Amino acid sequence: MPTVARFQVRAQLALPLALPSDSWQKRIVQTTTATLYQFELCPFCHKVRAALEAKGIAFETVEVNPMTKKELPELESNMRRKVPVLQIDGELVADSTVILNHLEEREASLTPAGDAKAKSDMIEQWTDDDLAQVLPAVIYGTWRDAARAAKVVARTSNFGFVQNAVVRGGGSLIMHQVAKKISAKRGGGNPKEMLAAEMDKFEEWLGDQRFVCGDELSVGDIAAHGCLTCIRDFPAFGDIMKRPRVAAWFERVQEVRETNRAAN
Ligand SMILES: N[C@@H](CCC(=O)N[C@@H](CS)C(=O)NCC(=O)O)C(=O)O
Numbered sequence: 350m351p352t353v354a355r356f357q358v359r360a361q362l363a364l365p366l367a368l369p370s371d372s373w374q375k376r377i378v379q380t381t382t383a384t385l386y387q388f389e390l391c392p393f394c395h396k397v398r399a400a401l402e403a404k405g406i407a408f409e410t411v412e413v414n415p416m417t418k419k420e421l422p423e424l425e426s427n428m429r430r431k432v433p434v435l436q437i438d439g440e441l442v443a444d445s446t447v448i449l450n451h452l453e454e455r456e457a458s459l460t461p462a463g464d465a466k467a468k469s470d471m472i473e474q475w476t477d478d479d480l481a482q483v484l485p486a487v488i489y490g491t492w493r494d495a496a497r498a499a500k501v502v503a504r505t506s507n508f509g510f511v512q513n514a515v516v517r518g519g520g521s522l523i524m525h526q527v528a529k530k531i532s533a534k535r536g537g538g539n540p541k542e543m544l545a546a547e548m549d550k551f552e553e554w555l556g557d558q559r560f561v562c563g564d565e566l567s568v569g570d571i572a573a574h575g576c577l578t579c580i581r582d583f584p585a586f587g588d589i590m591k592r593p594r595v596a597a598w599f600e601r602v603q604e605v606r607e608t609n610r611a612a613n
Contacts (some may be wrong), residue, residue: 392481399575407611474570486540489528
């Protein structure tokens with residue numbers, strides 16, 4: 350049995366079809382899905398993807414050009430032009446934590462009760478403040494990884510021909526600089542060691558439990574899992590998976606996501 354019951358949230362718009370009135374198929378149901386505006390390598394965007402999948406909400410993604418952000422819809426003046434932005438039922442919601450709260454309010458909740466809620470919240474906060482900050486430093490930390498990341502961004506973004514060439518050529522340089530900046534901001538340590546220290550904390554919080562708050566999946570699991578998914582194609586992910594308890598947890602959460610994922 351999946352930990353989260355499979356359900357799909359779809360605003361259903363019934364469109365009358367020109368069919369004989371006695372036909373059983375009088376209407377066709379068009380499913381409205383959510384739209385996630387994202388960058389392919391943004392850990393916060395992957396956090397939202399994990400929540401949408403675990404909750405069985407069908408969604409499509411729009412890759413935002415990081416230079417122009419022209420794909421982003423018109424946002425209210427108090428919303429920053431950052432990804433992720435989720436459009437759901439005609440509403441625009443920005444910021445991964447705000448989006449996850451919004452989904453918690455409208456769908457079956459993954460927020461545990463009592464003390465476990467404090468732990469789930471703490472792990473989501475850690476994901477935003479520490480894990481999501483350290484990951485880019487790791488994946489852009491070496492020239493080879495930065496070049497790989499630049500390729501992924503160029504491939505998935507809506508760049509024109511010239512911008513694409515610029516990103517492929519100069520992207521690794523920029524990303525490497527970004528990695529250095531992040532490292533400096535966090536005390537100038539080695540990014541791999543910083544990530545290992547963060548994963549030590551996570552492993553301790555997880556202990557021998559199935560999920561971070563015990564037997565049930567929580568927002569804390571979703572946040573951390575989504576964030577880690579972002580680096581799945583990078584060598585650093587292999588290092589994390591050398592931790593047996595973390596690897597088993599990762600597979601468990603992955604299974605929930607895959608079981609509940611809505612057909613897009
Ligand atoms: N607190 C925000 C952080 C979002 C964020 O920093 N997004 C980055 C991408 S990972 C972004 O859009 N950067 C573009 C910019 O700052 O112009 C969240 O949780 O969603």
